[in-house]
Amino acid sequence: MPNIIIIGSGFAGISASLTVAKNGFNVILISNMPAERSQSVMAEGGINAALNSKNENDSVENHFEDTIKSGWYLADPNAVKALTDNAPSILNRLVQLGVIFNRDENGNIDLRNFGGQKKKRTAFAKSSSGKQIMSALIQELRKYESKGLIKRKSSHSFLKLVKDNTGNCIGCIIIDNKTDKIIPLKGDGVIIASGGMQGLFRNTTGSLNNNSITTAELFVSGVSIANTEFIQYHPTTVKFSRKNLLISEAARGEGGRLFTNYNNKKSYFMEEKYPELGNLMPRDIVSKEIWKIMNNNVMNNNTNINDNNIFSDKENSMKKSSVFLDLTQINNDKLEDNLLDILEDCETFLNINPKKEPIEVQPGIHYFMGGIKVDEHHNSSVNYLYAAGECCCQYHGANRIGGNSILGAIFGGVTAGNTFIEDIKSKLDIKNIIINNIENSISESDISEIKNDINLKKEYDDIFKKEISYLKNNIDLMKNRNKKTSIYSIKSELSYILEKSLGIFREEKELENGIFLINKLINEKVKDCYDCKSSIYENLNIENLCILGKSILKSAIIRKESRGAHQRLDFPETDDINFKKITVVNYHNNKININFEDIPNFRK
Ligand SMILES: Cc1cc2nc3c(=O)[nH]c(=O)nc-3n(C[C@H](O)[C@H](O)[C@H](O)COP(=O)(O)OP(=O)(O)OC[C@H]3O[C@@H](n4cnc5c(N)ncnc54)[C@H](O)[C@@H]3O)c2cc1C
16 A cells, blocks of 8 residues: 655644545654644634635635735735635534634634734634644544554654655655664655744744754755745744744734834824724734834934835834733633633733733744745645645745634645645556555554565665665764864854844845855854764754755845845835746755746636
8 A cells, every 4th residue: 555754743744644544545644743742733813714604795715815915926826726715614624523613602603803814714712723723633643543544653853855766756764863763764755744944043933843954954955945035024922031922913803902102102003004904914014014113213323224215204203112012902701712822821921911911022933935845736846745834835925814824734734645645546557545445454553663564665675775874874974073063052043143134124235144154154163063962863954954044045135126024125116027926946066046936827
């Protein structure tokens, strides 16, 4: 029976696993942490679907339009159409699996407002939507685990993709995080679902366990990535313990208001400037407005910021000030019913009671619109390698709307799984996979048995042996290096450089300086160094992370326009003629190459 290897057990990885297993194929689900600790669990606000349960004449067409428009017309319209058309059935499926979404007084699934959307469209389970959805998906996953169709292995990390002589993916190599044992896994395909590039940065709302190493390794081995310059800053985060605590958009969806103090009065700047959507404008716009208030008059001293007219007259007259999110006007029952996690987080970590006092907020890195390049079927640039969820570049264009990410991860996982099934059926000329196989399939879940099982396929043995001996040789050489270093400090330096260059507003000088500093970092601290206090895995991959960081900076330099989450002080206008395109990046012969590709035509 054909088998697939899936890397990552967040919503994307689990959805792909269920799709493939339901069709009778074997799945090996690898992740460096158990599913229960994936970033997906952190989702609070909810998931979008045009259910129209509020009788606002919402429709899948409206959902499509909001997604495309908020993404600044950079998303693949055919992929978005499939996503938004399928959203209601995905939601219904989640209900069938036992997710307890909030209901309104008529018993319909309650919907809340979220940014960038004129209609109420976001279904939620109090403010712990991620936990609820994950519990239901894991319960379903266990059914297939007990039948031996899915073998879940956490505490293992992706190390290397393996391709045959024609460049087709034939599996991968993983490493046991506890023992450093290197394990070959042959597969008929590999789906990458390893989450966003949070690990390249420090000040993010997300999980640093998403270490970006999978994307970096794939990129360096020739897999295309796309649109990585589009990094979403969430408008309302609070700096906390060297990370950013998210105050979910749900807080504004339920009536929270942003204000700053201007001339001794509260100025509700979003409501004043954008009367239609106010506090619920798309995230790129809210973050930009908050940034301007927080940085006014300070930046003016050392950049030509004023020449670019990014400040209005009123903003020009403002001093640098703080921005607050006010939830005191929301009634207590609603706060406790719909935003309980936010109340608890504020009280536990910030010592703030949002029922009584406003929360001081600032934008923070939250989501990555770019990543591994995939087409609408979630094929990557390598045959039989697929990607889904936040690790890939799909659905969100230049800016993601809230509530579309869980949806994109689940739908993307299902789509990638289905694409694999179709590919493998035509490759092996299988007409129908007989579902009875579920009952007869093997039940062992030990990785060594998986290994033996897979090793029965002698084909490709030589390729795997060669890759393993190459890796082992590299590890021996690395361990003998004399120059000592600290991976922890290199990673801190790398994220500092990236955060400084890739802020909400960017300019060429700073981006070029970022590349200069990363090159210096590689030459002085990464090359020929070994850190015995860090894992083999981190040592093997630190240079790849630096290369991935450089490629993001290069993409940001070459996109000489402002669009969505990519705002250039030196190119403040949107340039549709030259840049309404996808930034595609490849690594070949130690060089980063960038091209722009047209957005696919909409088939309607
Ligand atoms: C605080 C917060 C709140 C959010 N709220 C919402 C919301 O309300 N609505 C919404 O739509 N979106 C929300 N999001 C975004 C959304 O949760 C994520 O984008 C989405 O869940 C990503 O799912 P995923 O399956 O792609 O990745 P993840 O859930 O991030 O899972 C990645 C998986 O890959 C594994 N992995 C990572 N690196 C490796 C490696 N090298 N080797 C092996 N395994 C690896 C991890 O262990 C994990 O299992 C929120 C995000 C955050 C941070």
